[in-house]
Every structure is written in C-alpha cells, then in structure tokens.
Amino acid sequence: MMNPISLIEISIGAIFINNFVLSRFLGLCPFFGVSKKVSSAAGMGMAVIFVMTIASSFSWVIFNYILHPYHIEYLRTIVFILVIAGLVQLVEMALQKYSPTLYESLGIFLPLITTNCAVLGVAIINTDLNQTTGSPYTFIESLLNGIMSGVGFSLALLLMAGIREKTEFSPVPKALEGLPIAFITAGLMALAFLGFSGLNFFPAVGG
Amino acid sequence: MTNEQQPTKEPTNESPMAADGVKIETFQLTASPHLRQPESVSHIMMWVVIALLPSLAAGVVFFGPQALLLTVVSVLAAIVTEWAIVKFLKKSAAIGDFSAVVTGVLVAFNVSSTLPWWMAAIGSAFAIGVAKMTFGGLGANFINPALAGRAFLMAAYPSAMTRFSPTTFGSLSGIDGISSATPLAQFKAAMADGSFQALDFQDALSNLFLGNVGGCLGETSALALLAGGILLLYKRIIPLRIPLVYIGTVFLLSWIFNGTGAHFTSSAIIIPFYHILAGGLFLGAFFMATDMVTSPITPAGKIVFAAGCGVLTFLIRKFGGYPEGVSYSILLMNLFVPLIERSTRPKMYGKVKNRD
Amino acid sequence: MPIELLYPVIVVGSVGLFFGVGLAIASKKLQVYVNPRIAQILGLLPGANCGACGYPGCSGFAKAVAEGKTEASGSVCVPGGSKIAHAIADILGITADAVEPMMAVVHCNGGSDKALERSRYEGITDCHAAILIGNGSKICQDGCLGLGSCVRVCPFNAIHVTKEGVAVVDADKCTGCGKCVKVCPRKIISLIPKVHKIFLACSNHDRGAKVKKYCSVGCTACSLCVKATPSGAIIMENNLPVLDYAKEENFIPAAYKCPSRCFTDLVKTRSKANIDTKCNGCTACVAVCPVPGVISGEKDQRHVIDKDKCIGCGICLNACPLHAISMWGVGPLVKTTAGKR
C-alpha cells in the first residue's frame, strides 16, 4: 500500500509531467496574476502548497467517509467548495490574528486561492481517480498528490516570475504587452515541459 | 500647442544667431569612454554562422543536397519572418545582424534531413515569429528560438520529426548510417532488450566522431562541430565553461549510471564516450547552450546552467520518453536562467571586508 | 428511500451549518479592525498614483488620510482638487478648504531656432543624463534641455517636447500635481494659478548683453516689465523678473512691454477694450493705458480705441469714471480687475 515507488511516481507526475499550469490548464488566473515578481510568486507558491495540502486531505476524508458511503458523490462539487472556502477563510483569520508577519507574506494571497480551480481541481482529481481506476488513492497518496501538485504549480510560477522579471526589459510590441506576452511565455514553457513527457524512472514497475 | 501666442507687439532681433559673428564649434558631447572596441553584435553572429559551416558541410556530405536545401529554406524563412515583423511593427531596429541567420541554420540543424522543406520553414518562422520577435527581437527572448522551433515541430509533426534517413555512405559496422534509427535510439533499444554488445558500440565511435550516423542533419559529425566550437572559443565568443561542464556532466553521469553494473569494464567505459558523441550533444553544448541571450550572464551561473543541462540531458536520455535529451534540456534550463542569474551574482570587489 | 433523499440535504446542510457557525464565531473572535474609510477614500481618489501627495500611490494616501496623518485638502491631492477634497471631507466629517487650481509652466522658450547650442549632445534621452555630461549642450545654463524627463514623469500626458526641443505644458490636461516641477533638473518648471495665463518663459540669470549672444528670447533684465507693473508684483532678482501672482492679477501690460518676447500668454485671443458713448473725453484712460497710441481722441470728445494695438489688459476699465469702457470680442478676459467694480 505504501509503495515508495508509486509515491515518487506521483510526485514526478504532479510536478513535471502533468504540471498543473503547463499541461492541465489549472490555476491560470493566479499564475498570470501573481507572476510579475519572484518575491510575490514565492509567497503565492507557499500559500498554494499549503491550501492544496489542506484541500486534498480534507476532501479525501469527506469523500471517502461521507459522500462515497452514502452514494451522494454528485454532491462533491458543492461540498468540496464549501469545505475549502470555509477552511481557507478560517486559516486566514487565524493567521491575521496570531501571526501577522506570516499573514503579510502569505495571507494576502489566500483569498485569491480559495476560489481557484487548481485547489478544487486537486480535490476533484484525487477523487476522480477513485471513481475511474480500480485502485483509489490512499490518504497518503492523495495528500502527496496535493502537495506535489502545489510544488509543481509553485515551480511553474517561480519560473514564470523570473522570466517575466527579465522580459520586463524587453521591447514587447504594444498589442502583446501584458497578458498576451505572458501567454506566449507560458506556451513556450509548456513546450519545454513537453520534454518531461514519458519521464519514467522505474520502467519495469511503472510499465 | 495651438492656443499659445507670443506677444508680438514689438518684434525684436529676428535672427536667433548671435549678431557679433562669434563662431561656435559644435563638438560631440558624450559620456566616457570615448574609445570603443570595434567588434559588434553582428560580428559575433557572423562568426557563429562561420563556425556552423563545417557542420553544414558535414551534413551535406552525409545526407546529400537535401540538407543544404533544408538549411537554405530555413534561413530564408527566418530572415523573411523577421523582416516582415520588423516592417509590420515599424521598428527601426536594424535587421543587418546575423542573428536570424544563426537561428535559421540551427533550426535546420535540429531536424531530420527527410523533413519536408515547408516544415522546416514553419519551424523557422515559429522560432523567429513567436519565440523571438514577440518579445521584441534580438536580445529580448528568454528561450533559445531555434530550439523552441524544434520543440514546436516535435509537438506538431512528431512522426516526421523522428523519421531519419541513413547516410550516403552506408555500413561500416552495426551502428552506422544504414539504420534509420538514431544512434541513441539504438542504444536505448539495445539497453532495453538486453542485446547491448560493447563491441558494436565501440566500433561505432569513429562513425559517430566523423558523422557517418543517422540523426538530425547538423548534429552528425562531432568533428565538424568541434572545429566550429574551437573557432568560437578561439574568438572568445563562447566561454569554455559551458561546453566543458555540459559535456563533462553528461560524460560523468553516463559513466556512473551506465546500467552495466560495473565501472571499469570495456562497455562501461565506452558508454560515456558514446553518450557524448551521439545525439547532438556537441551541437547543443557549443552552439545552443552557449547562446548568449538565453544563458546566464554571470560566470558562476554559466556553470550551474551547463551542469543543469547535463543532468537533464542524461535524465531525459535515460528515463525520458525521447532518446535524445539535448534540445529539451537546454530549453528547460533556459526557463531557469532568470532564477540562476538572481542567485549567482558575482562577488563584488570590496564586498567581503565591508566594514558594517 | 426517503431517508436517502435526505442525505444530501443533511450533508450540505450540516457542512454549511458547521462552517457558517465556525466562521461566525471566528469572525467575532479573530476580528482585526480595518478602517472601512480607507476603501471609501480610495474609491474617490483619481487613481493616477502620481505621488504628488508624497505617499506611495493613492492607496497609501487613502490610508494616511483615514488615519488622520495628513489632511485631505486639495493642496495635498492636487490632481483630485477641491472637488475630491470635499467628498473626502464628507466621509471624514470635516470641511475642506477650496484650493486654487494650479498648472505647471515651463520657464523657457529657447528652442533650437532661438537659442544656440555649443555642442552636440549624444547620449541618453534624459535631462539628468545630459546635465551629467558637461551640463548639457545649450550655451544657456538655465534653458530647457528638451530631453523630456518631465514628459515621462507626467501622469496625465500633459507635457510634450516641441520639435525645437522645448517642453510645453498643455494647460487643459495639466492638473498641477507638480511632478514635473520636482523632476526638472534645471528647476525651470513651476506651478502658477490656472487663472493666470501669463508667465515668464525664461530662466536665464546672465546679464543682458551676454544673453543676447546666444538666445533671441532670453531675458535681458531690461526691467521694462517691472516698470509696466505699478503694483510692484514684479521684482528683479538676479537679473530675472520674479512674478508674484498673489500680489497682482494683471500681467498683460508687462508681457506686452517685453522687448525680448520672454512672456508666454496662453489666451489665444483677448477681448479688446471698447469705449461707448458715455465717454466724456476725460482722458483718464489715456493716462493709464500702457500702450502708447491705442486710445486717441480730443479732450472732452469721445475717445476711440485702436483694436489692433489694444492688448486687452483692461486697466482702462477701472480708470474710467463713467464706466464707459467694456471689453469686447471673443474669449473671456480672465478675472481682470474689471470684475471688482
């Protein structure tokens, strides 16, 4: 059950091969919104990892102990979003009260993340696998997928921020300034990330 | 400004010039230094083009005139695209630098000689039009245009891009130009099904060095690439550290993780040589990882960058979905360049012993 | 069966209830007070983030205002002006002072057609950069460099550099934020009250004979403008007249006396004086008219004004004991002394 190889595979897959932003098109709004500076991208990345971890663990528990046993899987959208939104807001309030410094660096990004498809996406993907494949994610796998998807998102975000800080010096044509050039940047990044496709460290095991 | 009016009651002194005829020389007023070394950007690009010529010759020798056609088409497509975009944007930027030529040649060097010419043109146009000019042209792009063009073609026409032709000379041993698979693909297949024979691959080394092997048209001859690379090193256009570290990393990794379980058997020693001579590593290490625009500007950053390229090349070759890893690894490392530059600022004079 | 139908209701309801109650408690327990006025004030501000107030952008200003660190009078947020100041005052419950709208003017008119250059500056297109390299290329050490540092800093796109290389402010667009005043390395931009359309377009402190050698519109410090302004609102300081806009409202005579055409008048066409039939020929107007030969007529006869020569200063309006003179023609005469009658 706790196969270390499958855990590594999940990590590699979530970070590189099925990168949330560059291959799954999830979480694009914060990806383009908060990637203008490396410093804020780093804060955002931490926040996303944090929220994704919470989201994937809680949603796993709720799905496997409430929705699945009572056959009301169709409610997961509504329940997940409620749980995530509620939790993040609680965390945000707690941060603001008890750790203002952490709130300053992390908290300001939290409201941006609550209603973000990457976070809901990771919860749904985790449970989708439960539905479609014979081997549902265990809690650990689900948690790991959450964390690593967050890491993959943060990696893409950091790279993007670095590149945008650099291309800020570039004389981009007027019509392409801002978002369009960011899209092209993301497209070129996605093109480079295609190099990871098929990456498989354990060919014998993974098949 | 239209609503401005000069009081014109008593017009005086119509001439702006001083009346007493003092002659005032106008010298040029600029910041120091008043001396500049003569070499310019277009010189650099021109030397890169010259350094690529031996490999082009090798490509023509091994793959026939088709190689030349592809290169010419690709270069033309690059130049025309750049010209059209500069025209459209009404930019004043001079097109006289050779950077588009370099990109065009490199795109052609990164495709199979069997590729239809129009595909090469598309790749070239993409390289210039999307990867370079959208960011504002020379010096503004963050990713190597030629490699982006290749990656685009790879994603657009995967089958055409992986169909290779044998060379014009034919067989000398097991691994050579006869087979249409690239040397690394053969190596990977041999490793996978256990048919790996050190002797076959040992014989192949000289073919690899000279270029009598299948593959992309510019990457076959390590010798020709080395000649061009040495020219650029001599002209101080590329720094030695990038090719050295890049090739060295691949060599070391493929020796340590050679898959045979031993390190000093003949096959274990041949494998790293095979790895560095095959699959366009020399092309990547001398001409694409050293691209000034898309590699780190800091001296320490160049080493990190080259080592990263080496590690990724090795990982993709060994574990990835492609037999060749050079182009993707350089592209991926291009993405890391800004972060590398941030963290490898050179130590400033007088920084260590700062009083506070 | 019915119980199964109830599951979703129960689940969604209980999750909703849980978080609803949880958040309600949390919001009470963990509340951190954020001044709601900040958002309100920010909504009112022009959003140009010009920084004229001295705070980092409009949000910084809003915060400072809400916290009472600065007053919200129109003189602090100049682009917003008194209108916004009043609106902010409403939020804060205090009254704001009306502020006189200001505009920036460039005190130089010496373009390449009028002022000589001593060398060819080739370098960064920036005034500070030119100052650093041999103090610019103009002979005049106080002239506009025309490299557009003020243009780039203007948040309202109100400044441009003419093809002769002199910066010009568009009075309609200028909000008087003063950013250009701060950035100009030669300190030749200043703010004047918007109602005054006349200003001195020269900043040169050299003596007259020297100025004439290199600039045809340079002030020669002849003092004619000082003499033309009896109220003493113009004084000569270091070879350059200084206009006191608080003291005097009518600089028209001074401007039209200037032999070097150093004044710029932003009114396109001034209305001209006209003497009506009430005139009894007392010649009081002739005595005050700054331009000789404009008013003509026999004593005790109705006088006439030469509309071509009249500069429209309106001084005669006050002088006429019979109120027989009025201003005619297109364009308003802005706030002349005539209004005080």
Added chain:
Amino acid sequence: MPRRYTFNGGVHPPHSKSRTERLPIEVFPAPKKVIIPLSQHIGAPAKPVVKRGDRVLVGQVLGEPGGFVSSPVHSSVSGSVLSIGPYAHPMGRQIVSIEIENDEKNETIAFTASIKAWRDAAPQELVQQIQAAGVVGMGGAGFPTHVKLSPPSNKPIDILIINGAECEPFLTADHLLMLERTGDFIEGVLILKKILNAKKCFIGIEENKPDAVKKITSLLNDARLREIRLCTLIAKYPQGGEKQLIRAITGREVPSGGLPMDIGCVVQNVGTTVAVFDAVNRGIPLYERVVTVTGPAVGSPKNLLVRIGTPINFLLEACSFNQKSVRKIIMGGPMMGLALSDVNVPVIKTTSGLLAVDTTTPALRTYPCINCGHCIRACPINLVPSRIAKYIEKENYQAAEEWNVMDCMECGSCAYICPAKINLVHWMKLGKYHVQASRAAAAARK
C-alpha cells in the same frame, strides 16, 4: 623574470602612446590671459582673496581653501585681475573663476617657505606646506592631497603606493615626468613616505614603459632607497585605478563605500608626487603641470608644461590641431576623460591630457543587449553593468542600488568592450545621480 602584478577584469584598449612617449616635455609659454577656476578639486571651492584690478604675482594665492576638504588656488602668471565671475569650466558648468591678464613680466613671489631639511621636519608641518601649495590628486579626480596625507589616528597607514601606471591610452605626461625628473620624483616619494610613516612603499609602473622602469630601478639600487620597491604591472586598463592598483600590488580590497586608508593604503599619482616635492623642497605652489596634447586630429602632439588657467585652444593651436576634422575634444584620457563643448575652458590642476579626436563615439545604442556578459568579465569590480543599466533604464533605481551601482567607478571598461555599443557608463552616471538624490531625500526626511 620579475613578478608582473595585475588585477581581475579590465580591458586592453590600444595604447596609442607611441607619438608622444619619446618627446621631451616642452615648456609652454604663459598666455596673454589665464582663467583660474576656484574649484579645481573635489570638495568646497576656494574663496577668492583678490579683487578686480589687483596686481598678482606668479604663485600668489588667489583663493583660500573653503574648508578642510578644499584647496587653495594660485596665480600662474603675473599681472592684474581682470574679473572674478562665472566662467566656462571643463566640467561644462559655469564656475566662479579669476581672470588674470598677463603682464609678461613673470614676476614670482619669493619661494621662501621651502623646507629643504624635510627629513627633520614634523609630518604636520609638511602636510601644511603641501596644503598651502594647493596640491591635489593630479591623476584626474583632484582629491586634495593633504586630506589623503592626514589619515585619522585609528587608521594607520602601512603601505604607500605610487601610481605610475598611466593606463589611459594616449597619455604620457606621468611617463615623461618619471623619465625627466626621476630624482625629484623619488625624493617626493620619500617625503610622502615620511609623512605617512608607511612601512612599505611601492611604485607601480605598467610594463609598456620599460625606459621608466629601467631608470627608476637603477636609481633604487642605491642602498638608502631599499625600502622603495618597484612593481612592474601588466599593461591593462584600468591598472591605474586606485582600487585596482592596491589589489594588484597588495592583494587587499578597499571595502565597498570605503577609502584606501581603511585598509592602510595611500595611493599617490606621479604628478602629485612631483608636485609634493616642488611644494616641500622648493616651496613652489602648484601653478603649472604637464599636459599631453595628442590625438588623431592633432598634427604635432606634444608633452607640454603648461600654466594652470591656460585656455585649451592655445594648446591645441600650438600642436597644430586640424580644426576641420576634429569631432570631439577630450580633457583627460579617452577612457575616463571629459568631452568638452567649449575650447575656451582653461587647463586645471587635474588636466592630464588633451585629445582632439576625428571620430565620434557611437553614443546611442545600435544593438539591443544580447546578454553576452563581456561587461561582467571586463568590470574590474565585478559588477553586472548590463543588468544595472537595464534597471536604470526602467527607472528602477532601488534595484540598481541593490546591484551596487554606487560602487561603479566609471572606468569605462564595460562600455569599451560592449559589442552592442550601449552607453553603459552614461547609464551608471545617471543611476548614481538618482540613487544619490534619493539618499539625500531620505536623509532630509530624517
């Protein structure tokens, strides 16, 4: 083979010294009129002590120092004061200057203040003598020498370095001074050494001046001069930069934002050393200096001993410069010199050379930066000029400051080497100006 000293980075511009390096120093006759600016040094300008119409003699004090970091100025001719007022200065600004009409009598003040027995004199006395003579750093910066020679007691000086590198192309003034006044020069070094009480003393000379190296070496063979060592430097620009010279010879690094005295070093230029000798041993104030007049647009280049205040057009004419082909006139060397916009400006204490050039410098960028990194390799203090310039272009002065723009010494190596011909030094100057302005504003707020 003796050890050859050098530093990291730098560039190799052509030396271009062959036209003047063998020409002896000629005395240039005092002109009809001299203009002596009251500010020829770093620090507060001098305060005038003469009035219009006063008769002055050669060497007479015209302006008293305006503060500790300041220096007096002296008359270089005898005659009457024509005017005191703003006059064009090589820096481009109008600076209060004293205009003196030469009466051709060349009457000098009595140089009675000389301290022949300087070996027995107190260091303070010698420093006062040097200050009274108006000696400033003659390499180009013009830092008052007496300030350098009065380090605070908590900063003991153990090394004195004499800068004979003269790394700027074209210039040969210091070279000729070392050849022609070798004895005076060495004695000047000894005076400086005594003042500072330095344990070690080095003379750094670039290896492209073998005759000077040979002559000084033969003199230093004297047993009494064993404490002075001659260091041959690799000919590379900016070998004569104060920080580079210290690095090359001692291996020490001046801390960022600090002075050489922080690490126990003092560097003096050759011209300054000879001026110190003149001031101490002969009592002569600094009123003349050696100027190399050269450049492609000059017909007969010369090394001239010129009175301070001589308008430069006299010098250019004396060297038959080609008025038609000249595009640019530079005061100083081609790497760090100032482009002049007026040929009427006077020679000042820091004027080491005059260049008339028939080519223009590519001033605006003709290519975009291609990230080649040549500027980083050339930068002798390991900055990243291209990046800093981009920050400044984007008006991000804070980032420029973080990337140490303030440590740039504007040596010009980066701009010299740049294949894109970007005006890197100009950007640095602009950035430094803005950083300074914002620092001043921040200080004012406090």
Added chain:
Amino acid sequence: MMIGQEIKRGIIDENPILVLALGLCPSLAVSTSVQNGFGMGMAATFVLTCSNVIISLLRKVIPDKVRIPCFIVIIAMFVTIVQLVLKAYLPALDKQLGIFVPLIVVNCIILGRAEAYASRNNVFKSLIDGLVMGVGFTFALCILSVIREILGSNKLLGFKFVPGFQPMTVFILAPGGFFTIAFVMGVVRYIGNRKRGVRR
C-alpha cells in the same frame, strides 16, 4: 436597441476572455474542438444566467459578510445540475470536458459577475447580463476552438477541413492553447489600439 448594445458589450467591448481575461482555465483546456468549446460555453452560460438571477433575487437577503460563500453555494448548485444533466444526456461531451464541468464553480466570470453585477442590479438586468456575458464567453471559446481544431486536427466540427493540410498536433496540446489565445488577444488589442489611435 439596449439589447443590441448589451450584446456588443458582452461580445466585443467587455468580452470575458479576450478583454477581461477571466475564466482562462476552461477556455484553454476545452477549446481543442468546436464541439467542446461550444458545449462548455453553453454550460457556463446556463450557470451564469441562472446564478445571476438567483443572486439578484436574494441580493437583499444575503448578509454582506458571507456573500461570497453564499454565491459559491448557489453557483455550485447549478453546476451540479449541469453535471447531472450532461451525465444523463450527453455522456460523450461530459467525458470530454471532464473535470472542467465541476470547475465551472470557480470560474472567475461567474463569481465576478455575481459580485460585480448581480448583487447590485435587479433581476431583469442581471438576467440580461448573464446571458450576454455567457454569449461573449461562448463566442470567444468558439473562436479559439475553431482555430485550434483547424490547425491542430484539420477538422471543423469533426469534419475534414482543408484537403492535403497536415495538422499540427501541437495546437491541441497545452502550448498551442497558450499561443492561440495570445495571438487572438493580441489581434483584439491591436484592433482596439488602432481604433483608439495608439501607436504600435
């Protein structure tokens, strides 16, 4: 005439994707074929319109502090309805759209309109706004998917398009999506700039 203006606003002036850059994730992910794009557009339009109406109806009841969670619950309800309907009647499309159907919940357009428009305007206006924005969203999706389908698989609505043209598979992969939206957006801005006379 008001309606006409509104439609122009939704499709051109304030197009949610091409001008406001909202709802990027689904628009890039499902615009690989016109069928998917149109299906997604319709689904989003349905949710947008319905939630706008309900939110507008309840705008005076919902307390300000918890309005966002309330909006989300309302939206999620309609999304669940869409999900169930798709599963029942269009299983193929449901499979194609995959996870992006439930993700309509967090589509910025819907929450954005709820927050910016429906919570401040009356029911009728909100209904129109929802419809118009939905049409704009669908329109932009269709443009993107037409380009990507033709270039990426040389098909339009599943039919072969240009004979002899070799499709570039990259356009149905992630990079192609980014490039397509970048250039469509660039063209829209270019035209807009031209209209406003901004220089290139």
